[in-house]
Amino acid sequence: MTAFLLVAPLPGALAQCPTTATWRTEMGGSNLSPVGVHPLQPRSFVSSPTTRRVEALDDETGTFPAAYAAPTLGAGVESTPMVVRLSNGAWRVFVAAGDGRVHAIDTDNGTVLWSRDLRRPTCSTDTLTAPPAIVLRSVCASYPACAMPAGASGPDTDIVLVGTRFGCNTTSDNRVVALRADTGVPVWAFNATRTDKVDYISEGAALDYSRNRIYVGTGRRVSNDNSLFALAITTGAKLWARNVGRIETTPKLSYSATLTSRLYVATLQGTVRAVRPDTGQDVWSPATVSVGAPVSVNLGYRGQSTAMGDRLFAVAPVSGTVSAIRDNGSSATVLWTLTPSAHFGGALAKSAPAVYESSTTGVRALYVGMSDGTVRQIRPPEALTASGVTLTSRLVDVGRGIVGDALVDLSSAFDNPRLMVGDNAGYVSRWCIPW
Amino acid sequence: MVRIVGPMRLAAVALCVGACQQRGALSLDSAGRGLAAVRVSEGPAGAESTRFSLYEVNDVLVDVSWAPPIEDAAGTQILEIYSPDGAVYREERGPAGWPMRCTLPVAGTNISRHGIAGRWWAELRVEGEGPPVAAVEFEIAADTLVDE
Numbered sequence: 001m002t003a004f005l006l007v008a009p010l011p012g013a014l015a016q017c018p019t020t021a022t023w024r025t026e027m028g029g030s031n032l033s034p035v036g037v038h039p040l041q042p043r044s045f046v047s048s049p050t051t052r053r054v055e056a057l058d059d060e061t062g063t064f065p066a067a068y069a070a071p072t073l074g075a076g077v078e079s080t081p082m083v084v085r086l087s088n089g090a091w092r093v094f095v096a097a098g099d100g101r102v103h104a105i106d107t108d109n110g111t112v113l114w115s116r117d118l119r120r121p122t123c124s125t126d127t128l129t130a131p132p133a134i135v136l137r138s139v140c141a142s143y144p145a146c147a148m149p150a151g152a153s154g155p156d157t158d159i160v161l162v163g164t165r166f167g168c169n170t171t172s173d174n175r176v177v178a179l180r181a182d183t184g185v186p187v188w189a190f191n192a193t194r195t196d197k198v199d200y201i202s203e204g205a206a207l208d209y210s211r212n213r214i215y216v217g218t219g220r221r222v223s224n225d226n227s228l229f230a231l232a233i234t235t236g237a238k239l240w241a242r243n244v245g246r247i248e249t250t251p252k253l254s255y256s257a258t259l260t261s262r263l264y265v266a267t268l269q270g271t272v273r274a275v276r277p278d279t280g281q282d283v284w285s286p287a288t289v290s291v292g293a294p295v296s297v298n299l300g301y302r303g304q305s306t307a308m309g310d311r312l313f314a315v316a317p318v319s320g321t322v323s324a325i326r327d328n329g330s331s332a333t334v335l336w337t338l339t340p341s342a343h344f345g346g347a348l349a350k351s352a353p354a355v356y357e358s359s360t361t362g363v364r365a366l367y368v369g370m371s372d373g374t375v376r377q378i379r380p381p382e383a384l385t386a387s388g389v390t391l392t393s394r395l396v397d398v399g400r401g402i403v404g405d406a407l408v409d410l411s412s413a414f415d416n417p418r419l420m421v422g423d424n425a426g427y428v429s430r431w432c433i434p435w
Numbered sequence: 436m437v438r439i440v441g442p443m444r445l446a447a448v449a450l451c452v453g454a455c456q457q458r459g460a461l462s463l464d465s466a467g468r469g470l471a472a473v474r475v476s477e478g479p480a481g482a483e484s485t486r487f488s489l490y491e492v493n494d495v496l497v498d499v500s501w502a503p504p505i506e507d508a509a510g511t512q513i514l515e516i517y518s519p520d521g522a523v524y525r526e527e528r529g530p531a532g533w534p535m536r537c538t539l540p541v542a543g544t545n546i547s548r549h550g551i552a553g554r555w556w557a558e559l560r561v562e563g564e565g566p567p568v569a570a571v572e573f574e575i576a577a578d579t580l581v582d583e
Contacts, residue, residue: 032523032545049545050526074527078544119567125479125494129544165543168479169493200493202543219543221491246490248548268490268547317550318489318577350549372519400518400547424522424551 017432019394022418023062024429027055029076031422032351032404033131036081036093039410043068044420045083045093045105046428049076054095054105059409062430069110074099079131079204083107086181087138088156094181095130096162102179104160116184118164118177125167133161133205135212137232141208145324149232150188152180159187159233162215163201171221172197176205176214176229178236187378188236190229196238197225203250205231206263208277210334213239215263215277217247228265230280240280245269249352253277255307259327264312272314272325274332289332291316291323308382313353320348322368324381338378344389347372354406355381356417356433365434367419369396369403375421377435392435396424408433442486445574469532471569473514473559478538485573489552495539495573497527497557500559505532511562519553531561542576552577 035057036045043056043065048146050074056068064070075098082094091107100119103112119126136158140146152159158181164174175198176190191198199221205214212233220227226241228251246269252264254274262274262283271288275281291314312325320340326333340348351369358364366381377392396403408419419431476483478494489497500513510531518524527537537557541547550573552575558567 029526030518030522030545032549048526078540125538127540129540165540167540169494182444200543202548221542248543317548320550348550350551399521401522402518402551404545404549424518424520424524426522 017435021429021431024427025057025062027051027426027428029426030424031297031426031428032402032424033078033080034359034405034407034431035420035422035428036083037409038083038085040085041083041091041107046422047077047079047081047095049078049098052076054081054093055309056110057428060352067109068422071105071110071112073097073103074101078129082132082134084134086156087136088157092181094134094160096130096132098127100126100128102128102132102162102184103159103303104184114184116179118162120166123166123168127165127167128162129165130163130201131204133207134209135159145212146209147212149178149187149234157182161205161214163205165202170197172225174198174200174218176201176216176231176236187237189402190236190238191203197222199225202248202268206251206253209279215251217249217251217265219248219420220246228280242280244273245271258309259329266314270316272312274327289325289334291334291407308357309362311382313352313355313381315349315353315368317350320344320371322349322353322378335384338386344370344376350402352405356406356408363434367406367408369406373397373400373403375403375406394431394435396421396429397427398426399425401425460491469501469505470485470574471559473557473569473571475500475557475571475573487573488574489547489575490542492541494504497537497539497543499535501532513562514557515555516555516556518551546557546575550577
């Protein structure tokens with residue numbers, strides 16, 4: 001999963017970046033998911049499946065704030081802690097944990113304000129691995145079609161959406177649950193009565209305020225079941241569903257100024273497709289492009305500029321390749337694929353691509369975590385062929401282990417962009433970019 | 436956290452496994468504990484195995500047992516599960532000499548999302564008492580998915 005932020009650009013040229021990290025902090029456990037950040041929050045938040053703690057780090061120094069006591073949860077956390085400033089102005093970190101609970105944590109002191117257990121009474125090993133998605137009332141109010149649930153009454157009540165990863169070998173009983181952000185009280189649940197067959201949900205929902213809906217992908221291990229669902233924000237009602245293959249990444253809504261709106265979906269089978277958000281019908285003909293060996297595919301999409309509005313970037317972490325895809329409108333083309341043997345010195349691309357784009361300098365770059373402890377910078381990502389890119393490497397993990405999903409953080413200033421990344425050895429580091 | 440380069444660690448694990456097997460089923464160590472064993476299986480009640488599919492298995496269960504069972508435990512036992520790149524991916528702690536289980540979720544986790552396939556291993560040690568007392572290797576395999 002990738003995340004990236006935008007703030008208003010400031011004038012000034014990019015400073016030269018050093019070849020070493022700004023800071024590197026030992027967290028004590030695997031950190032492969034993106035760091036949790038917010039442009040107005042001076043701290044980053046890190047969770048781990050190893051340590052079970054949700055840590056805070058000072059953005060500028062990488063140190064642990066003295067006033068924050070990191071909570072230890074019942075089990076490890078696989079996904080990004082979601083940092084949110086709620087509609088009432090309060091700061092929270094929401095975490096979906098392996099103990100099957102959603103936790104709301106105070107960003108100032110680490111107090112767990114509430115926990116909601118989503119496990120079934122019949123299965124103590126039910127877990128949560130997808131990060132929560134937060135629907136803000138203050139944002140919903142800006143869209144005529146958007147309507148908050150009746151159970152989330154009050155002028156400032158937001159909702160937290162979580163997909164489950166149930167245990168005990170179920171492939172059909174998973175749910176999407178909406179909770180009040182202030183109390184954790186459930187507001188609605190999709191598939192609580194098991195009318196649909198829903199396999200595990202491993203990544204967060206894509207929010208579509210303009211259509212009052214969310215999009216959720218599932219791991220769909222039974223071949224005839226649906227794997228892509230559109231649900232109403234207001235009620236959780238199913239609007240449409242399709243079987244598009246097995247999904248372990250968040251679907252991505254397009255924001256191109258030139259293409260009609262579409263939802264990009266990547267599958268474990270190694271395909272990428274575009275569907276209409278209103279109906280779920282395919283946009284491309286042929287419906288999919290293949291990015292190589294049938295493995296997990298991650299998408300990093302940036303649609304704000306005309307140079308990148310039609311581009312997607314995919315990583316296949318078992319074959320270790322990075323591909324660029326161009327959306328031609330009614331079809332798609334794989335422009336280039338970088339491979340371990342030809343481009344990475346044998347190292348495998350392992351993590352979701354993170355996209356950097358400066359509106360002041362025109363500089364664009366792609367960052368990918370690798371299997372050899374490095375992050376590779378690929379410039380320019382909008383190149384039409386593999387021979388048109390330049391690769392730069394930085395050693396992030398001195399033990400040369402797997403590097404996780406990088407995050408491009410623009411919240412400090414447009415002339416001081418930074419890359420934040422964790423690794424499997426237990427460190428989080430911050431880097432000046434571009435290289 | 437101490438990490439050892441992969442091939443050296445695998446050799447150490449093999450040595451540990453061999454040494455533990457030679458101790459005898461009913462022998463007691465100097466702390467009064469029995470022989471420890473670490474086994475892996477597919478959750479929730481699958482058969483013991485050492486190979487699992489990256490895209491199909493929900494959970495890998497890593498179980499610690501002691502023979503004979505110990506009632507008055509002394510010390511802390513630590514079960515560490517290592518990923519193929521040599522990192523401690525999961526850790527479970529409990530009183531030494533007691534049965535213990537660590538669940539390693541696979542499908543839909545960072546393991547499948549980052550394609551962390553290959554040779555994994557689990558080691559059991561007693562805190563402050565030197566090398567592991569039991570270990571097991573297992574494989575998480577990136578089996579080819581059927582395209583649809």
